[in-house]
Amino acid sequence: MLKKTLVASALCLMMAPAAFAQxxxxxxxxxxxxxxxxHLTAVKFQELVKEYTEGKAEVQIFPSNSLGTETEVAQALRMGSIEAEILYTGNLVPLAPSAGVLMLPYAYTSTEQAHKAMDALIDPLNERLTKxxxxxxxxxxxxxxxxxxTNKPVTTLEDLKGLKIRVSPNDIAIKTFRAWGIEPLPMDWAEVFPALQQRVIDGQENPYTTAISSRFFEVQSDITEIHYMMWTGPLLISERAFQKYPEDIQQALLRAGREAVDYGRQVSAELTEQSKAELVKNDMTLHGAPKDEEKWEAAAAALWPEFYDQIGGEEWATQAIEIIKATEK
Incomplete structure (x- = not known):
């Protein structure tokens, strides 16, 4: 009996490294x-990774910045101490300037074109992000x-004049609003709602879904659907960790990532439409696009050369813009 137990234990020890390696x-x-x-995108990624690796890989999700701020986690990915993250592109740019091409104002003006542009950019962008x-x-x-x-109707560029608008503290947003004839107010996110409530600022810019989740309908009356910048966020994996995985795991992760993001885009579109309906129910007026949006677009696009040094250099910016424009056809 003892001999059988020892043999069984030895077999377990011999098998353990192989099992662990999977x-x-x-x-x-x-x-x-x-x-x-x-988060819904992260959950879909979790499900697909389990399916496509046949249970060899497990994704553990940590929402609400529980592992650190977006920038801190992005730095941890570089070292391989955390494996994956979904973050706002603007918070990746300090570490990977080339990602800033996704934030060029009016680079794309429809959701369909944005999806085509992002999908066309991902491979050349990854050549730069990994480095x-x-x-x-x-x-x-x-x-x-x-x-x-805003707290008043804005249907033309002239209506914007004199308003105090909060923007995220990045140079592209700040200079774009200056080009539209106002001096925007960069402000930390936690300060935005009380500033709107106290009329320190007259407005802010974020997706429709944020207007619901942040209850901006309590302190704002109007929404103008400008198309100057889309909220984009890469599903990232540490390159150091990625290169340690065998080929089959790498391919499974690439497939799961693409499909999870496609799912997330669909969910986002559905939630955007739900948000619009809910905002109307909460007495906000949705004005659609500005009557003169071509003026907004022209003023913003004229700034692009000023941003080249901040987004990876002129050569990369020119290459990326050509890729984006090709998706308009």
């Missing part, structure tokens, strides 16, 4: 709550255009 844990961090399209930040994008998700909420 098990991969992928920790995925993001900054949103569990009702957000970001700049040690990360690889498995897919590029979006949560809609950043629309303008």
């Amino acid at each position: 098990d991969y844990t992928i920790r995925l961090s993001h900054g949103d709550n569990e009702s957000n399209p970001t 700049e930040a040690g990360v690889r994008a498995l897919g590029l998700m979006e949560k809609g255009f950043r629309v303008l909420t």
Whole structure:
């Protein structure tokens, strides 16, 4: 009996390394709550990774920045101490400037074109992301255009004059609003709602879904559907971790990433339409696009050369813009 037990134990020890070699844990961090399209995308990725690796890889999801801020986690991905993350493109740019091409104002003006452009950009972009930040994008998700909420109707560029508008603290957003004739107010996110409530600012820009989740309908009356910038966010994996996986696991992750992002885009579109209906029920007026949006677009697009040095250099910016424009055909 003892001999059989010893033999069984020895067999277990011999088999353990092989079994362990097939098990991969992928920790995925993001900054949103569990009702957000970001989290729903993460859950779909989790399901697909399990399916496509036949259970060899497991994705553990950490929502609401529980592993650290988006920038902190992106730095951890470079070292391979955390394996995956979904984050706002603007928070990746400090580590990977080339990702900034996704934020060029009016680079794309419809959701359909944006999807085509992002899918066409991902491979050349990854050639740069892996070098700049040690990360690889498995897919590029979006949560809609950043629309303008205000406390008065804005249907033309002239209506914007004199308003105090909060923007995220990045140079592209700041300079774009300056080109439209106002001095925007960069402000930390936590300060935005009380600033709107106290009329320190007159408006802000974010997707429709944010207007619902942040209850902006309580302190704002109008929405203008400008198309200057889409909320984009890559589903990233640490390149250091990725290169340690065998070929079959790598291919499974690439496939799962693409399909999860496609799912997330669909969910985002559905939630955007739901948000619009709910905002109307809460007495907000949705004005659609500005009557003179071509003026907004022309003023913003004229700024592109000013941003080239910030988004990976003129050569890359020119290449990326050509790729984007080719998707308009």
